[in-house]
Amino acid sequence: xxxxxxxxxxxxxxxxxxxxxxxxxxxxxxxxxxxxxxxxxxxxxxxxxxxxxxxxxxxxxxxxxxxxxxxxxxxxxxxxxxxxxxxxxxxxxxxxxxxxxxxxxxxxxxxxxxxxxxxxxxxxxxxxxxxxxxxxxxxxxxxxxxxxxxxxxxxxxxxxxxxxxxxxxxxxxxxxxxxxxxxxxxxxxxxxxxxxxxxxxxxxxxxxxxxxxxxxxxxxxxxxxxxxxxxxxxxxxxxxxxxxxxxxxxxxxxxxxxxxxxxxxxxxxxxxxxxxxxxxxxxxxxxxxxxxxxxxxxxxxxxxxxxxxxxxxxxxxxxxxxxxxxxxxxxxxxxxxxxxxxxxxxxxxxxxxxxxxxxxxxxxxxxxxxxxxxxxxxxxxxxxxxxxxxxxxxxxxxxxxxxxxxxxxxxxxxxxxxxxxxxxxxxxxxxxxxxxxxxxxxxxxxxxxxxxxxxxxxxxxxxxxxxxxxxxxxxxxxxxxxxxxxxxxxxxxxxxxxxxxxxxxxxxxxxx
Numbered sequence: 001x002x003x004x005x006x007x008x009x010x011x012x013x014x015x016x017x018x019x020x021x022x023x024x025x026x027x028x029x030x031x032x033x034x035x036x037x038x039x040x041x042x043x044x045x046x047x048x049x050x051x052x053x054x055x056x057x058x059x060x061x062x063x064x065x066x067x068x069x070x071x072x073x074x075x076x077x078x079x080x081x082x083x084x085x086x087x088x089x090x091x092x093x094x095x096x097x098x099x100x101x102x103x104x105x106x107x108x109x110x111x112x113x114x115x116x117x118x119x120x121x122x123x124x125x126x127x128x129x130x131x132x133x134x135x136x137x138x139x140x141x142x143x144x145x146x147x148x149x150x151x152x153x154x155x156x157x158x159x160x161x162x163x164x165x166x167x168x169x170x171x172x173x174x175x176x177x178x179x180x181x182x183x184x185x186x187x188x189x190x191x192x193x194x195x196x197x198x199x200x201x202x203x204x205x206x207x208x209x210x211x212x213x214x215x216x217x218x219x220x221x222x223x224x225x226x227x228x229x230x231x232x233x234x235x236x237x238x239x240x241x242x243x244x245x246x247x248x249x250x251x252x253x254x255x256x257x258x259x260x261x262x263x264x265x266x267x268x269x270x271x272x273x274x275x276x277x278x279x280x281x282x283x284x285x286x287x288x289x290x291x292x293x294x295x296x297x298x299x300x301x302x303x304x305x306x307x308x309x310x311x312x313x314x315x316x317x318x319x320x321x322x323x324x325x326x327x328x329x330x331x332x333x334x335x336x337x338x339x340x341x342x343x344x345x346x347x348x349x350x351x352x353x354x355x356x357x358x359x360x361x362x363x364x365x366x367x368x369x370x371x372x373x374x375x376x377x378x379x380x381x382x383x384x385x386x387x388x389x390x391x392x393x394x395x396x397x398x399x400x401x402x403x404x405x406x407x408x409x410x411x412x413x414x415x416x417x418x419x420x421x422x423x424x425x426x427x428x429x430x431x432x433x434x435x436x437x438x439x440x441x442x443x444x445x446x447x448x449x450x451x452x453x454x455x456x457x458x459x460x461x462x463x464x465x466x467x468x469x470x471x472x473x474x475x476x477x478x479x480x481x482x483x484x485x486x487x488x489x490x491x492x493x494x495x496x497x498x499x500x501x502x503x504x505x506x507x508x509x510x511x512x
Contacts, residue, residue, distance in 0.1 A: 023198065023262070025259075025260070025261050026056060026259065027071065027202075028070075028071050028072070028257075029074065030075075030233045030251070031253075033081055034081070035081060035089035036081065036313065044292065046256055047254055047286050050093075050301035050305045051286050051301050052255060053302040053305050055299050056069065066149055066150040070202060070229065071099055071101075071102040071125075072102070072103050072204060073104050073107075073160075073231055074106060075090050075094060075105070076119070077107050078483060080489075085313060088122075092308060093309060094123065096305050097305075098125075101128060101156050103160075104140070106167070106479070106481050110172050116140065128141050128143065130181070131160060131180070131181045133176065133179060134176055144156060144188060157189070157225075159185060160178055160205075161205050162178045167356075167478045167480045181205065181218065185222060198226045198274065199225050203232075206230070207241065213475055215230045215243075215248050226276055231251060232250075233459070237251070237252040249261065252283075256288050260283070262278075263278050264279055333370075333371060333372035333373060334370055335370050338416050338420050346504075347488075347503050348484075349363050349423060349424040350491070351488045352394060352456045352457075352488075353425050355491055356394050356396060356482070358396060359443070363421070363457070363458060363484075364458070364460070364468075365417075366419065367390060368387055384489045387488075388484060392484050393480065393483055394458065394487060395458065395459045395461075395471075397457065397476075398455070400451065401449045408428055410468070412435065418466065424507070430508065438511065
């Protein structure tokens with residue numbers, strides 16, 4: 001189906017009029033419920049569907065007949081603005097913008113099947129997936145979608161990482177399963193090759209340079225796939241890879257960028273494959289700030305969509321103001337977090353471990369603001385946003401016992417800095433003089449060096465943040481797409497009354 005000849009590539013803004021057999025794909029992925037602009041780590045507004053619509057409308061004016069608008073999935077999430085509104089702002093925006101097709105992401109299926117069907121009915125764009133099925137073996141979505149664009153039959157397929165099954169909710173596991181994507185695609189592609197001129201895969205597999213898993217393995221296994229648009233938000237953000245002649249695009253999360261690839265198709269003669277000439281490829285920032293400055297021109301918000309979304313979300317803040325838990329303990333603070341385990345940081349790390357079902361959880365001290373909530377009578381449902389500097393998401397990795405020891409020892413020599421790790425689920429004895437872990441227990445049992453343990457961390461740590469490459473090297477990560485704010489708020493609201501007994505502080509013992 002393809003051989004690539006890269007005639008020329010523009011990495012800056014290029015507005016092209018449609019020519020014969022030319023196709024332009026605009027793509028997004030992992031918006032994660034951020035329907036309106038949101039505050040980034042530097043306090044700047046960015047993203048949001050209203051600004052994205054303005055950008056897409058401007059691009060459509062310069063060649064509407066050759067554009068396909070696609071999304072890799074995970075457009076909804078447990079982010080409070082999305083969850084409390086039952087995702088109405090999310091699908092309303094996608095419908096109004098005019099998306100053509102979306103591959104199913106983890107968040108779309110991470111609920112009972114009735115909820116998925118209800119969401120499916122509310123969306124006007126096509127949903128596709130090859131490897132998510134009911135327990136009776138029926139696909140939950142169409143396996144592929146074909147759209148004729150400027151005379152070219154463009155076929156779209158979609159698959160999800162089968163390891164995501166481990167992170168599914170109990171309700172979802174009661175109704176669906178996730179099959180091996182490589183196996184599930186085989187028969188679908190055999191059928192699609194005879195119907196489409198070009199095949200594009202919308203995936204949530206992640207990308208690893210060794211090509212043994214993820215989107216890289218998919219590309220090397222099936223050369224009939226011409227382009228892969230990868231939506232998992234691992235370490236690869238807004239990057240382009242070439243594997244066995246297949247172009248792979250990865251996109252930043254939270255709707256902060258819009259991807260754009262234009263290519264020309266020359267149909268092969270006889271049994272020859274069609275030739276794909278890449279014309280341009282780029283990523284447009286949507287009011288993204290770096291160090292307090294816009295990285296590109298400001299994009300205005302579409303007024304009609306903005307007004308619609310503001311109306312749909314206007315009652316959210318009132319719902320969030322309802323108090324969730326009472327504080328009945330002293331020293332419920334994070335002050336001193338870079339040197340010691342504080343109660344506030346410990347309860348947050350407990351939340352990550354318990355809510356993900358992990359054996360152990362790690363969070364870096366630099367994630368937390370220095371706050372003291374000891375005098376608070378009530379905590380609102382959104383109190384986690386007051387204690388976290390960044391709203392990372394939870395990721396699950398599998399590590400051996402000896403790797404966990406190495407991580408603790410690495411953390412201890414960074415005590416006094418933001419790289420110091422707060423942990424939950426372990427009792428550690430550490431020799432300050434020897435700089436070694438002398439005893440380590442999980443569930444009151446001595447840790448076995450070659451045994452595998454389930455570890456919950458933030459996506460910041462999972463991607464090697466603060467130089468914790470131990471987590472980054474683990475290939476089969478499970479991105480739960482669950483924001484830490486929601487995890488912590490849910491956990492604390494379940495506890496109800498936060499007392500001294502709510503937080504077990506027997507975690508780290510220092511010896512000479």
